Amino acid sequence: MSDTLDPLLDEPRPTPPVPAGRTGAWRGLRPLVVRLHFYVGMFVGPFILLAALTGLIYTITPQLDQLLYRDALTVPAAPTSLDLRSQVAAASAAVPDGTVTEVRPAPDPASTTRVSFDAPGVAEDYSRTAFVDPHTGQVRAVLETFGEWLPTRAWIDTLHRTLHLGDVGRVYSELAASWLWVLAVSGLALWVVRRRRRSALRRTVLPEQSARGRARLRSWHGSVGLWAAVGMLFLSATGLTWSQFAGENVSALRSALSWTTPSVSTELPAAQSPTTDAPPMVTTPAVPDAPDLVGTTAERVLAAARGAGLSDPVAVTPPEEAGQAWTVSQVKRSWPLKQDAVSVDPSTGAVLETVRWADWSIPAKLAEIGISAHMGILFGVANQLLLVALALGIIVVVVWGYRMWWLRRPTRPGATAPGGTERPGVGATVSVGVAAVVLGVFFPVLGVSLLAFLLGDAMWQEHRHRQSA
Incomplete structure (x- = not known):
């Protein structure tokens, strides 16, 4: 057995034997996964750190609202x-x-x-x-x-989504959300596979208290990353639904599969021919201009919604154009959710259509639940505390990653590049390249940046190979 300097370790250790059956795919893929995890972490880490920091601030906005706008609320x-x-x-x-x-x-x-x-x-x-x-x-x-x-929450929400840079800023959050799951999965694979070979379950899920120096840091980085991995995957998946490019593809896919959020129709019934026995019609404009008429119509529409079983909190919405129905929707996004909606004829107060939360498709329900949980609304303070813990976990994992790099920075004597001198297998590189193309169709920011990484890594490895030849 030869001694190798593993890029995830702080000192040379004997190369563990690879069990039969594992010498193919993982051995060829591992150098690429190591470099992918390292270099992507280096370059995308600041974006993930920004998203985690602004998300951490966002989690406390309900309490900020109550503090700053108590008189208004x-x-x-x-x-x-x-x-x-x-x-x-x-x-x-x-x-x-x-x-x-x-x-x-x-x-x-x-x-x-x-x-x-x-x-x-x-x-x-x-x-x-x-x-x-x-x-x-x-x-x-x-x-x-x-x-x-409210204003403070809206400002922090925009900071988290775009850094107040408009559409250009949306690329930052999409880059962070796109790569967060890749870093979580690649780190999880590297950490768990190595620890399983050493049969060290406790040292896989918990940091090594007896370790020192970079080994201790790596232990905390790996174990905290392991516990936070599921949360990272959740934040990545739900965050991409708001993104500029991937978000449009997600919306198109949901529409094609009929997974969109259902809504009531605002179409009014065709006017019936008057008869001698018919009572006179109430002639209230669909979109009244006078405040008294708006209020009168809103009250009639709300009473109809109450009769249809809609309880507070609700939002009463006039139509955007004349000749359409008003809508009343439940807006409770904490558990249990209330999302029933009705459309109401503003002239007669008749309920025209009803959509119940129970009638939503399972994918639409999961999307609504996931987004509410991402915003810290679903389970109230418990949801907020979980997001705080997750944000802090992501922050420290990123910081520890940079600290490990500093302890093994290239300017130190004997430093080696991540992944060592071992070159990834051709099959592994091609497979990841195909995956990048496929992902690029649905997640453009991820696909383009992944292809750029593969091209740059191949050129760098070829350069190093020629120098050592």
């Missing part, structure tokens, strides 16, 4: 409330140049009603939202919101 509880028409009228008076786009009635006596507007000067995808005391009609605050997110 909460009111003294009272036994009686104003009707929705009066609340919408109060909000419209506070945003006189806006058009109502959504009404979220107070879900409990201690909360405010949210009325969102499309108004001049509001950024794309944002709304100007008035927070109304449902008992007094007082407007507690008017804030710029992104969906249901």
Whole structure:
């Protein structure tokens, strides 16, 4: 047996015997996996570190909202409330140049009603939202919101997704999400295969307390990475659904397989011919302009949704165009989720269509549950604490990886390149190259960067081979 300097170790150790049956694929693939894990970790590590740090900040935004916007979100509880028409009228008076786009009635006596507007000067995808005391009609605050997110949470959310760099910044998060699962799987393979050969289960799942120097660091890097691997895979999969390029492909695939989130139709029934016995029709515009009419219609639509069994919290949404139905949707994303929705004829208050959460396809449910868990909403504080632990785990694994490189940096005497001098098998390189092409169709950022790595690694290995010849 010869002694080799393994790039994952801090000192030479005898090369362990390779059991029969394992001398083919893994032996040819291992040098490539080692270099892939090392070099990708070196270059993509900063992006993953940024995503983990901003994600860590994002996990505490619910508490930040309660701290910073308590006056806007909460009111003294009272036994009686104003009707929705009066609340919408109060909000419209506070945003006189806006058009109502959504009404979220107070879900409990201690909360405010949210009325969102499309108004001049509001950024794309944002709304100007008035927070109304449902008992007094007082407007507690008017804030710029992104969906249901308040300003601070929206700012941190954008920081996490794009670093406030627009579409260019979205590439950073897609790069991090695309490579996170590759680093997790490659690191898991290197760590578990080596430890299994040494029959060291305890040292596989727990760090070696007796080790010193780089060996101790490597032990912590491997064992913490092992425990965090499932979480990394989950964050990568759910994060890619929001990405710029892969996200579009995921949406197209879900649409092709009928896995999309179901929605109610906003089409109104065709007008029937009047008869002498027919009662007079209520003629309320589909998209009323006057605040009183908006509030009156919203109240009629909400009453119909309540009759159909929709409980709080709900969002009442006017149609974007005249001649369409209003929709009422449950918006509870914590467990158990409430996601029922109905469409309502604004003139008659008749429920036209109902979509229940129970009717969603399993893939659509899993997507909704996964996204809610990614945002720390699904299980409340427990979900947040789990994400905090996962983010901290990713941060320390990345930092330990850079620390291990520093202890074995190329400028040190006797340092060797990751993967040693052993060249990967041709079959392994071709297989990974084919995988890169296939992945590139669905995950363009991952595929292009993986092909670039394979090309660069092949050129570098050829250069080293010629120098040593």
